Amino acid sequence: MLLCMGSVAFAQSKKSPTLDQIFKEGIFRGHSVYGINWMKDGQYYSKLVREMGAEKVVKMDIQTGQPVGTLVSSKVLTDLLGKELHIDGYHFSADEQKVLIETEHEAIYRRSSKSHYFVYDRQANTVVPLAKGEKQSFATFSPDGKMVAFVRSNNLYVTNLSDMKEQAITTDGQFNSLLHGMGDWVYEEEFSLAKAFKWAPDSKSIAYLSFDESEVKQYTMPIYGTLYPQQYTFKYPKAGExxxxxFLSVYHLDNQKSTEIQKGKEKDIYIPRIYWSADGKSLSYIWMNRLQNHLELRKANAFTGEYSLLLKETSKTYVDLDFNDQIYFLKDGSFIRTSEESGFKHIYLFNKEGQQLRQITNGQWEVSSIVGVDKTHKKIYYLSKEESTIADQFYVIGFNGKGKKKLSTREGNHSVNFSNDFKYYIQYQSNIHQPLRVTLHNAKGKELKVLEDNQAQKATFDKFDLGHKEFMTVKAADGQTDLNAYMIKPSNFDASKKYPVLMFVYGGPGSQMVQNKFPSYRDAWYGYLANQGYLIVCVDNRGTGGKGRDFKHITYKDLGKYESEDQIYAAKQLAKKSFVDAERIGIWGWSFGGYMSSLCLMKGNDIFKTAIAVAPVTNWRYYDSIYTERYQSTPQLNPHGYDDNSPVFHVDQLKGNFLLVHGTADDNVHFQNAVELENALISANKQFRTFYYPNRNHGIYGDNATRHLYTMMTNFLLEKL
Incomplete structure (x- = not known):
């Protein structure tokens, strides 16, 4: 009895964090080991260190985790140049004797940027600018370290480091018209392809993509802050447009000519991946049709441009590139790739003609990703959900499908960074109770050193009253399928009382919000709300990831239908619990989650009282071509799929409290989405609240925006839920 009284007193002594502690002071943020750049011998890695307004690249001993020397510093560079130079990023040549220094870094979109680059020769102790004029993007050493290729003003260039002479590979590039060596907006966002060129292994050729976007329609955003706001206009292909x-070409440095790779009769296609052969004489690439239900891996002659088919994969729904783009070519031309053709993502081995030799992994579970392929020892290292759909564990298996071994030993989610020689790896692991633990291991899985254990972060979480997260399952709207979910209860939870519920949703294709990871700063906010007397619930509806192709692809051509039905059905299941106040159930989400929360409040007006939508898609016709058509086909072929579950067409059903938030400079989910939903709500005579963040993009951050947003959402929930 004394022990029970003591635990109750301890719980009562804990305090709730303030919003300022969460979002301004950041006291719940943990630490990690960032910027691991493995050096060629595998015994060391380098990292960028910032101290007292200066930067240096230090060499770290992997065994001790301690610095053993400075490779380059901003002080040395400044002294050599005679003017101040800061290091924003760096890249080594293959022999590690030269370093590309990136300075005056300027972000463009999510994955693209431009900077001024300098070449530092460690042996000669000299530094020279890579190029003159405008900033450059994607500067990359050739494999032999003698040249650097880069993009400037939408053209591709190469500089010979022996005499610093610059050679233009293309000359007709133009913003919003023709791009060389860099992806257009939609390739960068949806195919993660910003840098669109690749050196041949022999350093004699460069394969590059060109994008003729002259016929793509433009989107314009006002940028406020001057007497007359500036207009930023860029090409953005919306669904069906x-x-x-x-175009795919190969530039040959010896004759300074480009060979265009033939792509067939279809023009409206995608080329999202390029792979060079070991000898530099041929390259392979992924070709996809516009509807993304037909994928081909092709092999092309780098000198004639002719191609042959290695393999193809088709689907009645879509072939998900994220599940089919990990390809590793071996010396004999055979290759290893991942595919979900069997119904779950697995690893396969093919011969050089593209014939499948074997399925290396198999089962009713998914391989999450290949971490690395050790070609010397014929081993594949990978992460999978074999043990749990809410956590990745780490495995190794032979090319022959034998000798599978689980290398991770702890509960929870894992990610891994392998050294280039496959002797060591750094493991990042956490679970719901244990913060991120960063450890060094040898290739056999033996833990050699703890690099970060975040015990200070855990002590901070333990110090405050943040409630308890519990994993559970709920039924989908079909009444049969189990959905992963979690609930956060107040630390003083009393089952005899009734609590309001706030559901958090993302719900987009292939995503997973319910994972066995340590809480983030957003979870600290949920703990804050739990301390105010709310239950926090998150449900991964059908269409999300981790459970195979059929579970994910059920939403094809009906995006939003099954997802919203599952969230509404889950809310109704919660309402039946004795400790839930069925009259006070709310839902919130961001991006796809904002789309979901809007739709659920309208379609589920009999169960949801309140919703918050941040940066939501409100009409799928407004979103980009690659993402939307992958899951919806085109609006011309599937008009009902676009309209039946877009919130702008359900405004008449709104009954509850609604807060709509968007950034005016959102290049991804355009501010147009919020404006059109607002217009529809006004026409339907529906009252709601709205707030817009000037000049903020899809992430809505910078200059106190994050703190302001979460404070506003908290106040809205306390008032309306």
């Missing part, structure tokens, strides 16, 4: 026409 014209895409860029893409």
């Amino acid at each position: 014209r895409n860029s026409e893409v």
Whole structure:
């Protein structure tokens, strides 16, 4: 009895964090080991260190985790140049004797940026600018370290480091018209392809993509802050509209000519991946049709441009590139790739003609990703959900499908960074109770050193009253399928009382919000709300990831239908619990989650009282071509799929409290989405609240925006839920 009284007193002594502690002071943020750049011998890695307004690249001993020397510093560079130079990023040549220094870094979109680059020769102790004029993007050493290729003003260039002479590979590039060596907006966002060129292994050729976006329609955003706001205009292909026409070419440095790779009769296609052969004489690439239900891996002659088919994969729904783009070519031309053709993502081995030799992994579970392929020892290292759909564990298996071994030993989610020689790896692991633990291991899985254990972060979480997260399952709207979910209860939870519920949703294709990871700063906010007397619930509806192709692809051509039905059904299941106040159930989400929360409040007006939507898609016709058409086909072929579950067409059903938030400079989910939903709500005579963040993009951050947003959402929930 004394022990029970003591635990109750301890719980009562804990305090709730303030919003300022969460979002301004950041006291719940943990630490990690960032910027691991493995050095060629595998015994060391380098990292960028910032101290007292200066930067240096230090060499770290992997065994001790301690610095053993400075490789380059901003002080040395400044002294050599005679003017101040700061290091924003760096890249080594293959022999590690030269370093590309990136300075005056300027972000463009999510994955693209431009900077001024300098070449530092460690042996000669000299530094020279890579190029003159405008900033450059994607500067990359050739494999032999003698040249650097880069993009400037939409053209591709190469500089010979022996004499610093610059050679233009293309000359007709133009913003919003023709791009060389860099992806257009939609390739960068949806295919993660910003840098669109690749050196041949022999350093004699460069394969590059060109994008003719002259026929793509433009989107314009006002940028406020001057007497007359500036207008930023860029090409953005919306669903069903014209895409860029893409071309694949190979530039040969010996004759300074480009060979265009033949792509067939279809023009409206995608080329999202390029792979060079080991000898530099041929390259392979992924070709996809516009509807993304037909994928081909092609092999092309780098000198004639002719191609042959290695393999193809088709689907009645879509072939998900994220599940089919991990390809590793071996010396004999055979290759290893991942595919979900069997119904779950697995690893396969093919011969050089593209014939499947074997399925290396198999089962009713998914391989999450290949971490690395050790070609010398014929081993594949990978992460999978074999043990749990809410956590990745780490495994190794032979090319022959034998000798599978689980290398991770702890509960929870894992990610891994392998050294280039496959002797060591750094493991990042956490679970719901244990913060991120960063450890060094040898290739056999033996833990050699703890690099970060975040015990200070855990002590901070333990110090405050943040409630308890519990994993559970709920039924989908079909009444049969189990959905992963979690609930956060107040630390002083009393089952005899009734609590309001706030559901958090993302719900987009292939995503997973319910994972066995340590809480983030957002979870600290949920703990804050739990301390105010709310239950926090998150449900991964059908269409999300981790459970195979059929579970994910059920939403095809009906995006939003099954997802919203599952969230509404889950809310109704919660309402039946004795400790839930069925009259006070709310839902919130961001991006796809904002789309979901809007739709659920309208379609589920009999169960949801309140919703918050941040940066939501409100009409799928407004979103980009690659993402939307992958899951919806085109609006011309599937008009009902676009309209039946877009919130702008359900405004008449709104009954509850609604807060709509958006950034005016959102290049991804355009501010147009919020404006059109607002217009529809006004026409339907529906009252709601709205707030817009000037000049903020999809992430809505910078200059106190994050703190302001979460404070506003908290106040809205306390008032309306």
